[in-house]
Every structure is written in C-alpha cells, then in structure tokens.
Amino acid sequence: MYKVEKKNGNLEDYDKNKIVSAVIKAGGTKEEAEKVVSGLDLWLLTAAVNGVVKSEQIKVKGLEILKSINPTAAGSYENYKKV
Numbered sequence: 001m002y003k004v005e006k007k008n009g010n011l012e013d014y015d016k017n018k019i020v021s022a023v024i025k026a027g028g029t030k031e032e033a034e035k036v037v038s039g040l041d042l043w044l045l046t047a048a049v050n051g052v053v054k055s056e057q058i059k060v061k062g063l064e065i066l067k068s069i070n071p072t073a074a075g076s077y078e079n080y081k082k083v
Contacts, residue, residue: 002044003052011052019062026077028070039065
C-alpha cells in the first residue's frame with residue numbers, strides 16, 4: 001500500500017476512490033476514471049520512494065493521463081483546482 005504525502009507533510013493511505021471521484025466530478029465517466037487509476041498504479045511502481053509519493057505528483061500525473069483520455073474533463077479539473 002502506498003502512502004501520500006500531503007502539502008502539510010502528513011501521510012495518508014493512497015485512496016483510488018478519491019481519484020475516481022475527482023475524475024467523475026470533473027465530467028469524466030467511471031470507465032475513464034478507472035483508466036486514470038490504472039495509469040497511476042503503473043506510474044506509482046517507479047515514482048514512489050519507499051512507498052511514498054507527494055500528493056502534487058499524483059495530481060500532475062493523473063491530470064496528464066486524463067488529458068489523453070478526456071481533454072474536456074481535464075480542463076474542468078484544472079479550472080476547478082485554480083479556484
């Protein structure tokens with residue numbers, strides 16, 4: 001199980017459901033959300049250091065994957081995060 005380092009330094013468990021929820025809220029489908037999670041799972045194999053990855057890195061990589069699957073949902077997610 002991976003841990004996510006939040007901006008404040010706290011660690012929490014990597015939760016795929018949070019990613020699925022964020023993609024769906026941005027306008028993606030459940031299937032697209034699952035593709036983002038699958039891509040992140042593969043990426044985490046090499047990105048995590050001692051089982052820990054920074055939350056910002058997950059956001060950047062997840063957005064990159066989402067852009068390749070559903071650019072409209074990716075744009076909505078980016079706009080939401082800027083607010």
